[in-house]
Amino acid sequence: MILDTLSNAARYNSVHPLFEKAFAFIASSNLDEMEEGKYVIDGDNLIAAVFEKGAKTQAESNEKFECHDKHIDIQVLIKGKESIGWKPREKCTEVKGAYNPEKDVSFYVDEPEMYFGMEPGQFVILYPEDVHSPMIGEGIIKKMVVKVKI
Template identity: 35%
Template sequence: MIIGEVKNVKRYFDKDEGINKAFEFLKDIDLDNLEIGKHLIDGDKVFALVQSYDTRAESECKFESHKRYIDIQVILDGIEKIEWSPIDKLNLVEDDFSKNDKAFYKENSTSSELILHSGNFVVFYPEDGHRACIQVNTPSHVKKVVLKVELNN
Protein backbone atom coordinates (compact mmCIF):
# COMPACT_ATOMS: atom_id res chain seq x y z
CA MET A 1 0.00 0.00 0.00
CA ILE A 2 1.13 3.52 -0.81
CA ILE A 3 -0.56 6.74 0.28
CA GLY A 4 0.34 10.24 -0.92
CA GLU A 5 -0.70 13.37 -2.76
CA VAL A 6 -1.39 13.35 -6.49
CA LYS A 7 0.97 16.31 -6.97
CA ASN A 8 3.91 14.11 -5.83
CA VAL A 9 3.05 10.98 -7.81
CA LYS A 10 6.21 11.01 -9.99
CA ARG A 11 8.26 10.26 -6.90
CA TYR A 12 6.66 6.84 -6.67
CA PHE A 13 5.87 5.62 -10.17
CA ASP A 14 8.40 6.40 -12.85
CA LYS A 15 9.00 2.80 -13.92
CA ASP A 16 5.54 1.18 -14.22
CA GLU A 17 3.95 1.87 -17.61
CA GLY A 18 0.39 1.05 -16.52
CA ILE A 19 0.55 3.25 -13.44
CA ASN A 20 2.11 6.04 -15.50
CA LYS A 21 -0.82 5.82 -17.95
CA ALA A 22 -3.29 6.00 -15.07
CA PHE A 23 -1.72 9.12 -13.61
CA GLU A 24 -1.28 10.72 -17.03
CA PHE A 25 -5.04 10.35 -17.42
CA LEU A 26 -5.53 12.32 -14.21
CA LYS A 27 -3.07 14.98 -15.30
CA ASP A 28 -4.59 15.43 -18.77
CA ILE A 29 -8.31 15.36 -17.92
CA ASP A 30 -10.56 18.08 -16.50
CA LEU A 31 -11.18 16.50 -13.10
CA ASP A 32 -13.96 18.95 -12.17
CA ASN A 33 -16.05 17.85 -15.15
CA LEU A 34 -15.07 14.17 -15.24
CA GLU A 35 -18.25 12.18 -15.88
CA ILE A 36 -19.37 9.39 -13.57
CA GLY A 37 -18.76 5.94 -15.03
CA LYS A 38 -16.04 3.90 -16.73
CA HIS A 39 -13.32 5.56 -18.82
CA LEU A 40 -10.99 3.36 -20.86
CA ILE A 41 -7.36 4.46 -20.80
CA ASP A 42 -5.67 1.38 -22.29
CA GLY A 43 -8.53 -1.04 -22.88
CA ASP A 44 -8.94 -3.58 -20.07
CA LYS A 45 -5.34 -3.04 -18.98
CA VAL A 46 -5.86 0.44 -17.52
CA PHE A 47 -9.19 2.14 -16.89
CA ALA A 48 -10.87 4.58 -14.53
CA LEU A 49 -14.10 4.16 -12.58
CA VAL A 50 -15.44 7.56 -11.56
CA GLN A 51 -17.82 7.37 -8.60
CA SER A 52 -20.03 9.78 -6.68
CA TYR A 53 -21.58 8.68 -3.37
CA ASP A 54 -22.23 9.50 0.25
CA THR A 55 -19.92 7.88 2.79
CA ARG A 56 -21.51 5.35 5.14
CA ALA A 57 -21.15 3.88 8.59
CA GLU A 58 -18.21 1.50 8.96
CA SER A 59 -20.58 -1.42 9.62
CA GLU A 60 -22.08 -1.00 6.12
CA CYS A 61 -18.72 -1.33 4.33
CA LYS A 62 -16.76 -4.54 3.60
CA PHE A 63 -13.08 -5.36 3.31
CA GLU A 64 -12.10 -6.43 -0.20
CA SER A 65 -9.03 -7.23 -2.28
CA HIS A 66 -8.21 -7.81 -5.95
CA LYS A 67 -5.88 -10.21 -7.80
CA ARG A 68 -5.84 -8.97 -11.40
CA TYR A 69 -5.67 -5.20 -10.85
CA ILE A 70 -3.90 -2.69 -8.67
CA ASP A 71 -6.44 -0.24 -7.21
CA ILE A 72 -5.44 3.43 -7.21
CA GLN A 73 -8.12 5.36 -5.33
CA VAL A 74 -8.05 9.14 -5.75
CA ILE A 75 -10.34 11.48 -3.83
CA LEU A 76 -11.43 14.26 -6.18
CA ASP A 77 -13.81 15.94 -3.75
CA GLY A 78 -14.79 15.26 -0.15
CA ILE A 79 -13.31 13.21 2.69
CA GLU A 80 -13.52 9.52 3.55
CA LYS A 81 -11.96 6.96 5.81
CA ILE A 82 -10.42 3.83 4.34
CA GLU A 83 -9.21 0.94 6.45
CA TRP A 84 -6.28 -1.25 5.41
CA SER A 85 -5.19 -4.69 6.54
CA PRO A 86 -2.98 -7.38 4.99
CA ILE A 87 -5.27 -10.06 3.56
CA ASP A 88 -3.43 -12.76 5.51
CA LYS A 89 -4.85 -11.12 8.67
CA LEU A 90 -8.44 -11.18 7.33
CA ASN A 91 -10.97 -14.01 7.13
CA LEU A 92 -12.25 -14.70 3.61
CA VAL A 93 -16.04 -14.56 3.29
CA GLU A 94 -16.58 -14.61 -0.49
CA ASP A 95 -14.20 -15.29 -3.38
CA ASP A 96 -15.43 -13.60 -6.56
CA PHE A 97 -12.01 -13.28 -8.23
CA SER A 98 -12.89 -15.19 -11.39
CA LYS A 99 -15.96 -13.10 -12.17
CA ASN A 100 -15.33 -9.62 -10.71
CA ASP A 101 -11.69 -9.64 -9.53
CA LYS A 102 -12.86 -9.19 -5.97
CA ALA A 103 -12.90 -11.06 -2.67
CA PHE A 104 -14.68 -9.99 0.50
CA TYR A 105 -13.49 -10.46 4.07
CA LYS A 106 -14.75 -10.19 7.64
CA GLU A 107 -13.59 -7.13 9.54
CA ASN A 108 -10.84 -7.56 12.07
CA SER A 109 -9.14 -5.67 14.86
CA THR A 110 -5.75 -5.29 13.15
CA SER A 111 -6.65 -2.72 10.51
CA SER A 112 -5.14 0.75 10.13
CA GLU A 113 -7.25 3.81 9.36
CA LEU A 114 -6.50 6.28 6.57
CA ILE A 115 -8.32 9.60 6.20
CA LEU A 116 -8.25 10.80 2.60
CA HIS A 117 -9.09 14.34 1.51
CA SER A 118 -9.38 15.92 -1.95
CA GLY A 119 -6.12 15.40 -3.82
CA ASN A 120 -5.00 12.34 -1.80
CA PHE A 121 -4.50 8.91 -3.33
CA VAL A 122 -3.87 5.41 -2.06
CA VAL A 123 -2.60 2.38 -4.00
CA PHE A 124 -3.73 -1.11 -3.03
CA TYR A 125 -1.92 -4.22 -4.28
CA PRO A 126 -3.30 -7.80 -4.19
CA GLU A 127 -2.01 -8.36 -0.65
CA ASP A 128 -3.82 -5.25 0.64
CA GLY A 129 -7.29 -5.69 2.07
CA HIS A 130 -9.18 -2.41 2.09
CA ARG A 131 -12.53 -1.13 3.28
CA ALA A 132 -13.49 2.18 1.65
CA CYS A 133 -16.42 4.63 1.58
CA ILE A 134 -16.47 5.03 5.37
CA GLN A 135 -17.74 8.27 6.86
CA VAL A 136 -15.54 10.48 9.02
CA ASN A 137 -17.80 11.48 11.94
CA THR A 138 -20.85 12.11 9.71
CA PRO A 139 -21.77 11.10 6.15
CA SER A 140 -20.32 13.33 3.42
CA HIS A 141 -20.46 13.43 -0.35
CA VAL A 142 -17.39 12.11 -2.17
CA LYS A 143 -16.33 12.12 -5.79
CA LYS A 144 -13.61 9.55 -6.39
CA VAL A 145 -11.81 7.95 -9.28
CA VAL A 146 -10.61 4.37 -8.90
CA LEU A 147 -7.91 3.65 -11.46
CA LYS A 148 -7.56 -0.04 -12.24
CA VAL A 149 -4.11 -1.11 -13.49
CA GLU A 150 -3.64 -4.69 -14.64
CA LEU A 151 -0.74 -6.45 -12.97
CA ASN A 152 2.12 -7.67 -15.13
CA ASN A 153 2.49 -11.26 -13.91
Protein backbone atom coordinates in the same frame (compact mmCIF):
# COMPACT_ATOMS: atom_id res chain seq x y z
CA MET B 1 -0.07 0.44 0.13
CA ILE B 2 1.09 3.91 -0.84
CA LEU B 3 -0.64 7.11 0.28
CA ASP B 4 0.40 10.46 -1.18
CA THR B 5 -0.75 13.62 -2.95
CA LEU B 6 -1.25 13.98 -6.69
CA SER B 7 1.53 16.58 -6.78
CA ASN B 8 3.95 13.71 -5.98
CA ALA B 9 2.42 11.15 -8.36
CA ALA B 10 5.33 11.16 -10.82
CA ARG B 11 7.55 9.69 -8.10
CA TYR B 12 5.69 6.40 -8.51
CA ASN B 13 5.87 6.06 -12.31
CA SER B 14 8.69 3.54 -12.07
CA VAL B 15 6.89 1.30 -9.56
CA HIS B 16 4.74 -0.37 -12.25
CA PRO B 17 4.95 -0.16 -16.06
CA LEU B 18 1.39 1.24 -16.32
CA PHE B 19 1.57 3.82 -13.52
CA GLU B 20 3.00 6.57 -15.74
CA LYS B 21 0.08 6.25 -18.15
CA ALA B 22 -2.42 6.07 -15.28
CA PHE B 23 -1.07 9.19 -13.57
CA ALA B 24 -0.86 11.04 -16.92
CA PHE B 25 -4.57 10.32 -17.45
CA ILE B 26 -5.39 11.56 -13.95
CA ALA B 27 -3.28 14.72 -14.43
CA SER B 28 -4.85 15.51 -17.81
CA SER B 29 -8.41 15.13 -16.49
CA ASN B 30 -10.50 17.89 -14.98
CA LEU B 31 -11.44 15.73 -12.01
CA ASP B 32 -13.99 18.18 -10.59
CA GLU B 33 -15.91 18.23 -13.88
CA MET B 34 -15.62 14.54 -14.83
CA GLU B 35 -18.90 12.74 -15.29
CA GLU B 36 -19.58 9.51 -13.46
CA GLY B 37 -18.79 6.45 -15.53
CA LYS B 38 -16.04 4.25 -16.90
CA TYR B 39 -13.09 5.52 -18.89
CA VAL B 40 -10.92 3.14 -20.90
CA ILE B 41 -7.34 4.37 -20.75
CA ASP B 42 -5.47 1.39 -22.22
CA GLY B 43 -7.75 -1.48 -23.21
CA ASP B 44 -8.32 -3.80 -20.27
CA ASN B 45 -4.91 -2.86 -18.81
CA LEU B 46 -6.08 0.49 -17.40
CA ILE B 47 -9.69 1.39 -16.72
CA ALA B 48 -10.89 4.28 -14.58
CA ALA B 49 -14.26 4.61 -12.90
CA VAL B 50 -15.56 7.90 -11.54
CA PHE B 51 -18.42 7.90 -9.09
CA GLU B 52 -20.11 10.20 -6.64
CA LYS B 53 -21.99 8.49 -3.82
CA GLY B 54 -23.07 8.90 -0.25
CA ALA B 55 -20.43 7.89 2.26
CA LYS B 56 -20.79 4.73 4.35
CA THR B 57 -20.46 4.10 8.03
CA GLN B 58 -17.48 2.09 9.20
CA ALA B 59 -19.74 -0.94 9.80
CA GLU B 60 -21.31 -0.70 6.33
CA SER B 61 -17.95 -0.47 4.60
CA ASN B 62 -16.43 -3.29 6.63
CA GLU B 63 -19.21 -5.59 5.38
CA LYS B 64 -17.32 -5.51 2.07
CA PHE B 65 -13.73 -5.67 3.35
CA GLU B 66 -12.16 -6.39 -0.02
CA CYS B 67 -9.05 -7.06 -2.06
CA HIS B 68 -8.21 -7.93 -5.65
CA ASP B 69 -5.98 -10.58 -7.24
CA LYS B 70 -5.46 -9.27 -10.76
CA HIS B 71 -5.52 -5.50 -10.32
CA ILE B 72 -3.91 -2.72 -8.36
CA ASP B 73 -6.26 0.12 -7.36
CA ILE B 74 -5.22 3.74 -7.62
CA GLN B 75 -7.97 5.53 -5.71
CA VAL B 76 -8.08 9.31 -6.06
CA LEU B 77 -10.30 11.39 -3.80
CA ILE B 78 -11.92 14.24 -5.73
CA LYS B 79 -14.53 15.60 -3.33
CA GLY B 80 -15.42 15.04 0.33
CA LYS B 81 -13.44 13.44 3.11
CA GLU B 82 -12.91 9.70 3.21
CA SER B 83 -11.52 7.15 5.60
CA ILE B 84 -10.37 3.75 4.42
CA GLY B 85 -9.90 0.69 6.58
CA TRP B 86 -6.83 -1.43 5.89
CA LYS B 87 -5.21 -4.70 6.93
CA PRO B 88 -2.50 -6.78 5.27
CA ARG B 89 -3.96 -9.79 3.52
CA GLU B 90 -1.48 -12.09 5.24
CA LYS B 91 -3.13 -11.26 8.57
CA CYS B 92 -6.68 -11.89 7.36
CA THR B 93 -8.02 -15.23 8.52
CA GLU B 94 -11.58 -15.68 7.28
CA VAL B 95 -12.68 -15.36 3.65
CA LYS B 96 -16.31 -14.34 3.15
CA GLY B 97 -17.66 -16.33 0.21
CA ALA B 98 -15.74 -17.33 -2.90
CA TYR B 99 -13.43 -15.20 -5.03
CA ASN B 100 -15.38 -13.54 -7.87
CA PRO B 101 -13.13 -13.70 -10.96
CA GLU B 102 -15.48 -11.52 -13.08
CA LYS B 103 -15.22 -8.63 -10.60
CA ASP B 104 -11.75 -9.62 -9.36
CA VAL B 105 -12.76 -9.36 -5.72
CA SER B 106 -12.48 -11.36 -2.53
CA PHE B 107 -14.15 -10.33 0.71
CA TYR B 108 -13.04 -11.00 4.27
CA VAL B 109 -14.92 -11.27 7.56
CA ASP B 110 -11.90 -9.74 9.34
CA GLU B 111 -11.88 -6.16 10.60
CA PRO B 112 -9.39 -3.51 9.48
CA GLU B 113 -6.25 -3.17 11.56
CA MET B 114 -6.15 0.59 11.00
CA TYR B 115 -7.96 3.47 9.29
CA PHE B 116 -6.46 6.38 7.39
CA GLY B 117 -8.02 9.56 6.08
CA MET B 118 -7.93 11.07 2.61
CA GLU B 119 -8.57 14.63 1.45
CA PRO B 120 -9.22 15.82 -2.11
CA GLY B 121 -6.02 15.71 -4.15
CA GLN B 122 -4.69 12.63 -2.39
CA PHE B 123 -4.46 9.10 -3.75
CA VAL B 124 -3.85 5.65 -2.38
CA ILE B 125 -2.35 2.72 -4.26
CA LEU B 126 -3.76 -0.59 -3.02
CA TYR B 127 -2.03 -3.80 -4.07
CA PRO B 128 -3.52 -7.32 -3.93
CA GLU B 129 -2.06 -7.73 -0.44
CA ASP B 130 -3.98 -4.66 0.81
CA VAL B 131 -7.43 -5.59 2.11
CA HIS B 132 -9.47 -2.40 2.31
CA SER B 133 -12.87 -0.95 3.19
CA PRO B 134 -13.32 2.40 1.38
CA MET B 135 -15.93 5.17 1.31
CA ILE B 136 -16.16 5.72 5.07
CA GLY B 137 -17.25 9.22 5.96
CA GLU B 138 -20.18 11.60 5.90
CA GLY B 139 -21.94 13.32 3.03
CA ILE B 140 -21.02 12.85 -0.61
CA ILE B 141 -17.72 11.39 -1.77
CA LYS B 142 -16.51 11.73 -5.36
CA LYS B 143 -13.56 9.63 -6.39
CA MET B 144 -11.82 7.97 -9.26
CA VAL B 145 -10.61 4.40 -9.07
CA VAL B 146 -8.10 3.32 -11.70
CA LYS B 147 -7.79 -0.44 -12.11
CA VAL B 148 -4.24 -1.33 -13.13
CA LYS B 149 -3.95 -4.86 -14.53
CA ILE B 150 -1.12 -6.92 -13.08
